[in-house]
Amino acid sequence: MLNLQQSLAKANLAGYIKLVVPCNADAYEASFPSQGAFRPELTQIMTQLVSFLNSNGSPFLVNIYPFLNIYQSIDFPQDYAFFEGSTHPVVDGQNIYYNAFDGNFDTLVAALNRIGYGQMPIVIGEVGWPTDGAFSANLSAARAFNQGLINHLLSNKGTPLRPGVPPADVFLFSLLDEEQKSTLPGNFERHWGIFSFDGQVKYPLNLGNGILKNARYVQYLPSRWCVANPFRDLTDVSNHMKLACSVADCTTLYYMEDYAMPLEIRETSPMP
Structure with a gap:
């Protein structure tokens, strides 16, 4: 980072381009937001990083995903992940948290x-909700979360530890689905997009200046389906499945089925 910063300064761009290092929310921890601290094994390196960022006027960039709280714990209260109010608020002294985003954000504020x-500026590098690939990943939940987040930010309420001071910037994740992204964390990883792969809006979303619109004049390749080939050897079925799904989105197959058959790509006409 030092070399990059020196290069920016040499090119007289340091005042226009700010170096950042995206951090996941698991870099800090606490039972309550006001007790936030960087994990002990990371405290030294995080202190050095934050000092460097601060000296160059860069913000702290963090990725916050309340969806993962639900995905990783069946005991996590679902309404706390959204912005409509919660029957399970977190009471932290005189502060009350009604959503996981504010609680997570203030945990970072306390850690800093x-x-x-x-007082370091905080930018949300990634935040969003997937639309497929897990029980809680669907269109309704994604719309509720993203629209709730947008409305919350536009209100300029901030958080209990930073009242009236929302994040410096917030980047919704993501614009499009990524059908070849690794599914090691879960099949939902390929379905964070607000738009489908062809630029069609998945659900109504108002960013504050009107509802998002579909892309126009999209040109499509011929439709293709994966179909079972009864004449192929079944002994290598798993490898056939992995090969086909390495270049295609098989979320529905994985999510709904517990078996698979050898696949052969055939070009066909759309079903009536």
Whole structure:
């Protein structure tokens, strides 16, 4: 990073381009937001990183995913992941948190304050909700979360530890689905897009200046389907499945089925 910063300074771009390092929310922890701290094994390196960022006028960039709280824990209260209010608020002294986003954000604020950088600007590098690939990943939930987040940000309420000061910037994740993204964390990884792969809006979403619109004049390749070939050897079925799905989105197959058959790609006409 030092070399990059020096290069920017040499090119007289340091005032226009700010270096950042995306961090996941698991870099810090706490039972309550006000007790936020960077994990012990990361405290030294995070302090060095934050000091470097601060000295160059860069913000702290963090990715926050309340969806993962639900996905990873069946005991996590679902309404706390959204913005319509929660029957399970977190009471932290005089502060009350009604959604996971604010609680997570303020945990980071407290962690930064603990190492002497409590006023550092924070940018949300990634935040969103998938539409497929897991029980809680669907169109309704994605719309509720993203629209709730947008409305919350536009209200300029901020959070209990930063009232009236929303994040410096927020980047919704993501614009499009990524059908070849690794599914190691879960099949939902290929379905974060607000738009489908062809630029069609998945659900109504108002960013504050009107509802998103579909892409126009999209040209499509011929429709193709994966179909079972009864004349192929069944002994290598798993490898056939992995090969086909390495270049296609098989979320529906994985999510709904517990078996698979050898696949052969055939070009066909759309079903009536």
